[in-house]
Amino acid sequence: MAQPTVSVCIPVYNRAELVVAAIESALQQDYAPLEILVVDNCSTDDTWNTIRAMKEPRLKCFRNSQNLGMFGNFNRCLELATGEHLRFLCSDDLLLPGTLAREAQAMQGNPNIAIVSTNCYHIHPKGHLLRASKSVVPPGVYSGQKTIWLTAWCFANYGFNPFNFPSGLLLRRSSALKAGQFDDSLNGLADVDFWLRMLEYGDACFLDHSGCAVVEHDCRASFDLFWKGLYMRGQFEVVRRRKSMYSQCSSPLEPMVKQMGGRCLWYALKSILHGRFNSAMIHRRLLREYGIDLHSAAFSLVQQGLQRVSRRCGAGGLPLREALKNAFQ
Numbered sequence: 001m002a003q004p005t006v007s008v009c010i011p012v013y014n015r016a017e018l019v020v021a022a023i024e025s026a027l028q029q030d031y032a033p034l035e036i037l038v039v040d041n042c043s044t045d046d047t048w049n050t051i052r053a054m055k056e057p058r059l060k061c062f063r064n065s066q067n068l069g070m071f072g073n074f075n076r077c078l079e080l081a082t083g084e085h086l087r088f089l090c091s092d093d094l095l096l097p098g099t100l101a102r103e104a105q106a107m108q109g110n111p112n113i114a115i116v117s118t119n120c121y122h123i124h125p126k127g128h129l130l131r132a133s134k135s136v137v138p139p140g141v142y143s144g145q146k147t148i149w150l151t152a153w154c155f156a157n158y159g160f161n162p163f164n165f166p167s168g169l170l171l172r173r174s175s176a177l178k179a180g181q182f183d184d185s186l187n188g189l190a191d192v193d194f195w196l197r198m199l200e201y202g203d204a205c206f207l208d209h210s211g212c213a214v215v216e217h218d219c220r221a222s223f224d225l226f227w228k229g230l231y232m233r234g235q236f237e238v239v240r241r242r243k244s245m246y247s248q249c250s251s252p253l254e255p256m257v258k259q260m261g262g263r264c265l266w267y268a269l270k271s272i273l274h275g276r277f278n279s280a281m282i283h284r285r286l287l288r289e290y291g292i293d294l295h296s297a298a299f300s301l302v303q304q305g306l307q308r309v310s311r312r313c314g315a316g317g318l319p320l321r322e323a324l325k326n327a328f329q
Contacts (some may be wrong), residue, residue: 004108005033006100007083007173011073012091013041016050018125018215025094026087027056031101034058038091039077042067071184071191078176086171088191092215093167096121099211103170106205110141114175114202115195118168118211125217132210137162139208144199151196152239156256157304159235159263161192167212175201188225189234196238227271229282232264236290261292262300 008026012019019038026036036056040048040063051061060080068076074088085104089095103116117137122130136154147162154162163169179197182190225231239256264283271279287297 003031003033004084004104005035005082006031006085006087006104006170007081008034008036008087008089008095008100009074009077009081010036010038010089010091011041011070011077012038012043012047012051013067013070013073014043014045014047015091016043016046019047019051019091020054022089022091022094023051023054023059025096026089027058028097029095029100030098031104033083034100035060035081035083037062037077037080039064039073039080041070041073041076069184071182071186074191075181078181081173084173086173086176087169088166088171089212090165090167090214092217093165094123094213094215095167096210096212099209100170102209103207103211106207107170107172110203110205112203113141113205114144114172114198115163116170116205116207117163118207118209120164120168121210121213122216123213125215130216133164135162135164135206135208136160137206139206141203141205144201144203147199147204148196148242151192152242152256155235155239155263156259162206163192163195165212165214166191167214168210169195170211171198172202186234186237187230189231189238192234193238193241196242226267227276227279229267229279229286232267232283232286235260235263236286240290257290258292258296259300259304261287261290261297262302262304264292265294265297265301 010019010022023036023038036059038051038059038061040051040061042064048063062080064073064076077088085107087100099118103118106116107113117135119132119134121132124130137150151161154160175198178201179194182194184190186193239260264286268280268283271277271283287294
């Protein structure tokens with residue numbers, strides 16, 4: 001039986017110094033057939049000349065006629081990809097050796113899987129390891145609806161989603177096409193919103209190996225999104241948009257949103273500690289916008305802090321993976 005084609009899509013903007021390593025990490029995968037698409041979003045540095053100078057038959061280079069924004073360029077990659085499976089490899093990240101073969105095998109073994117998520121490493125721009133990030137979800141296959149609910153649960157309790165970075169996910173293209181396009185109005189959470197829409201058409205598989213290395217550098221877009229409150233707003237919106245689905249679950253939506261209010265208040269306090277008073281005001285306004293009073297947010301923040309201390313001290317607290325298992329039951 002022929003292996004399905006994997007399209008590795010590398011959206012890039014002003015990454016002349018990093019994109020070559022990303023491309024080479026894709027070229028070094030022991031998987032065929034493989035197409036690698038690099039889509040330059042009107043870079044103003046030497047990115048376009050750099051990628052055009054690479055002579056490799058599996059490499060296809062495209063340049064947008066105008067800058068489409070980060071997730072607009074993700075949508076452009078979706079239009080150009082032809083493989084049965086997709087990988088969005090951020091231009092400042094790396095694929096780890098052998099990961100595409102392992103992920104494609106998992107997806108081939110279960111036609112209901114829409115998304116395969118892995119673990120990742122965080123590395124310095126010079127290449128040395130900073131830390132490893134392990135998925136909070138125990139390895140296995142989970143229904144799309146359960147994973148959608150789990151995402152809200154993780155946002156409410158821990159302030160992050162259960163998936164790896166985009167560079168660590170393999171997607172079934174047929175499910176991605178059904179999901180439509182990335183909604184760039186959600187800024188940094190447009191990817192998570194898209195994964196959840198995909199999971200309306202399939203299941204999620206979490207593998208216990210590292211699929212990518214995320215390069216930590218000062219120009220990462222996520223830092224700016226955080227201080228502008230766009231990351232927190234994205235969390236609220238991703239959860240709010242699934243209100244009708246959560247109404248069918250045993251755990252109602254409103255308590256989750258209130259718990260997220262505690263996280264939002266913590267971000268406001270963190271902004272004050274860093275002297276970013278405008279960021280603090282933005283997060284305070286988000287609480288009002290989503291109908292969370294300051295008293296409820298403060299209560300939730302204290303409650304989450306006590307839970308974290310309990311887990312660290314072993315005073316009857318559950319490890320995160322064990323808590324997730326219980327949440328699924």
